[in-house]
Each structure stands twice: as C-alpha cells, then as structure tokens.
Amino acid sequence: DSGVTQTPKHLITATGQRVTLRCSPRSGDLSVYWYQQSLDQGLQFLIQYYNGEERAKGNILERFSAQQFPDLHSELNLSSLELGDSALYFCASSVSPSSYEQYFGPGTRLTVT
Amino acid sequence: AQSVTQLGSHVSVSEGALVLLRCNYSSSVPPYLFWYVQYPNQGLQLLLKYTSAATLVKGINGFEAEFKKSETSFHLAKPSAHMSDAAEYFCAVYSFNKFYFGSGTKLNVKP
Numbered sequence: 634d635s636g637v638t639q640t641p642k643h644l645i646t647a648t649g650q651r652v653t654l655r656c657s658p659r660s661g662d663l664s665v666y667w668y669q670q671s672l673d674q675g676l677q678f679l680i681q682y683y684n685g686e687e688r689a690k691g692n693i694l695e696r697f698s699a700q701q702f703p704d705l706h707s708e709l710n711l712s713s714l715e716l717g718d719s720a721l722y723f724c725a726s727s728v729s730p731s732s733y734e735q736y737f738g739p740g741t742r743l744t745v746t
Numbered sequence: 747a748q749s750v751t752q753l754g755s756h757v758s759v760s761e762g763a764l765v766l767l768r769c770n771y772s773s774s775v776p777p778y779l780f781w782y783v784q785y786p787n788q789g790l791q792l793l794l795k796y797t798s799a800a801t802l803v804k805g806i807n808g809f810e811a812e813f814k815k816s817e818t819s820f821h822l823a824k825p826s827a828h829m830s831d832a833a834e835y836f837c838a839v840y841s842f843n844k845f846y847f848g849s850g851t852k853l854n855v856k857p
Contacts, residue, residue, distance in 0.1 A: 635789060666845070676790075676836060676847040689843040723789055733778050733797060733840055737789030 636660065637738035639724050645744045651712040654741045658705055658726030664688070665707040666727075666735060667699055671720035682707055683730050714745045748773055748841045752848035760856045765809075765824040767851050769837030772818065778840040779820040781811055784850075785833045793835075796820060807831070827855045 636659035646652055658665050667679040669692075678691035682701035693699075696714075701707040711718060721742050725735035753768040771777060778797050782790040794805025801813045807830075811822045820837060832855045837848040 635791070637789070668847075675849045678845050678847070681843070691844055725790075730843065733780070733795060734792055735790075735845070737782075737791070739787075739789050 635736040635738065637662075637724060637726050637736050639722075639738040639741050641741060642739070643742045643744075645746065646714060647746055648714055648716060650714050650745075651710065652714065652743065654709040654711070654722050654724075654743070656707045656709070656724030656726075656738060658707070658724075659736055662726035662728050662736070663705060664727045664730050664732075665701055665705070666725040667693075667707070667709050668723040668725065669720045670723060670740070671717075674720075676723075679709070681730070688730055711743070716745050719743055719745045748777070748839050748844075748846040750837050750839050750846050750848035752835075752837050752851050754851055755849065756852045756854065758854040758856060759827045761829055762826050765822075765827045765831065765853065767822040767835050767837075767853065769811075769820045769822065769848060770818055771820065771837070771839045773839060773841055779811075779813060780838040780840070781805065781809070781820075781822045782836045782838060782847075783807075783833045784836065790836060793822070827853075829855050829857065831855055 638657045664683045670676045679693040681689040699709045721740045724738045749772045751770045780795045781793040796813045
C-alpha cells in the first residue's frame with residue numbers, strides 16, 4: 634500500500650459525459666501527478682501540481698483539467714468523453730517536485746461506452 | 747522532448763536465471779532515471795533511481811541498474827529470477843520537470 638488513494642476504482646460512462654477522478658496523496662506529500670495508461674499510448678504524464686499550483690503539463694487534452702485543493706487532494710476532470718479516453722488513470726504523489734520519488738495510487742479504470 | 751526506449755516488450759526467463767531488461771534514453775543533459783514495477787491490477791512501485799550519484803544503483807527485491815552515459819543506457823538486472831518477479835517493468839526519465847516513461851517490458855518467469 635503506497636498511501637495514495639484514488640476513487641472511484643472503476644467508472645463506466647457514456648461518450649460525451651463528464652467525470653471527476655479523485656486522488657488523496659500520501660500524508661506529507663505536497664506534489665501530485667496524474668498519468669493516463671492505455672494499451673496504445675502506454676503511460677503518459679498528464680499534469681503535476683505542487684502545493685496547489687500547477688507545476689508541469691504533459692500530454693493533457695484541453696477537454697481534461699485538474700486542480701489541487703488546499704487539503705492537497707487533487708481532482709482530474711474529464712469532459713466530452715470519447716471512446717479513446719478509456720484507460721487507467723493513475724495519481725502519484727511525492728514530498729516535493731525535487732524528491733523525484735513518486736508513490737503511485739492503485740488507479741481508476743475508466744471505460745467509455 | 748525526451749524519449750525512453752525499452753527493448754523487448756516481453757521477456758521470458760527461467761526461475762534462477764539472469765534477468766536483464768534494457769532501457770535507453772535520449773537526453774541532452776544528465777537525466778534522473780528510474781525503474782518501476784507494476785503488478786497486475788496495481789499501481790507502479792519504485793524499484794530504484796539514479797540521480798547522478800553512483801552509476802551502479804541497487805534497488806529493492808535484488809534488482810540493480812547501471813547508468814552508462816556513453817551508451818545512454820540504464821539497464822535493469824537481477825542475478826537470479828524468482829517467480830514473484832513476474833510483472834511489467836517501466837523505465838522512466840525525469841527531465842525539465844516532467845516524467846517520461848518507456849512502453850514497458852513484461853517479464854515472464856518460467857518454473
């Protein structure tokens with residue numbers, strides 16, 4: 634158990650819908666990362682937050698957005714969902730961006746039908 | 747952008763045999779390098795990391811990796827495979843505030 638929690642574990646929704654994935658980092662970790670893992674794209678870095686502020690952006694679509702709240706939990710919002718958005722979404726946390734050691738949550742499996 | 751190449755999407759070894767998983771990266775500056783392991787239906791777990799200290803890095807579960815700047819490689823090795831090592835392994839590079847992951851290598855361990 635990494636100490637990073639993600640909810641929900643599974644999510645099934647229809648095309649065009651919007652969903653919110655939630656992540657709680659390990660106690661004491663200020664930095665949160667979001668990743669998408671799919672069979673065709675592999676593991677892609679989406680976005681990173683540190684202490685509430687966006688720090689780095691990867692291959693995140695404009696239909697996706699994220700934020701980190703004052704209590705350090707983070708949410709990833711996916712809108713106008715397409716079939717190709719079906720994937721595992723991982724959250725990871727670290728003490729700070731310079732610690733480089735990320736701890737991954739168990740993931741949320743999103744299925745878009 | 748950085749790229750990480752893992753040679754061999756599937757590797758199969760016998761129990762007790764040497765495990766060698768290959769990773770090459772592209773980077774114009776010395777990067778930070780990592781190996782992660784992912785067991786079925788789980789998140790990734792850090793095996794080891796290189797952050798410009800010793801070039802031979804020892805990690806958990808008996809794994810080690812050697813950073814070779816001249817070859818831009820960071821191969822992962824374990825002298826003797828165990829059945830519990832069967833999993834998917836990812837090499838990753840951290841550069842300019844972003845992590846880049848390889849496509850992964852699935853390790854199968856035969857009894």
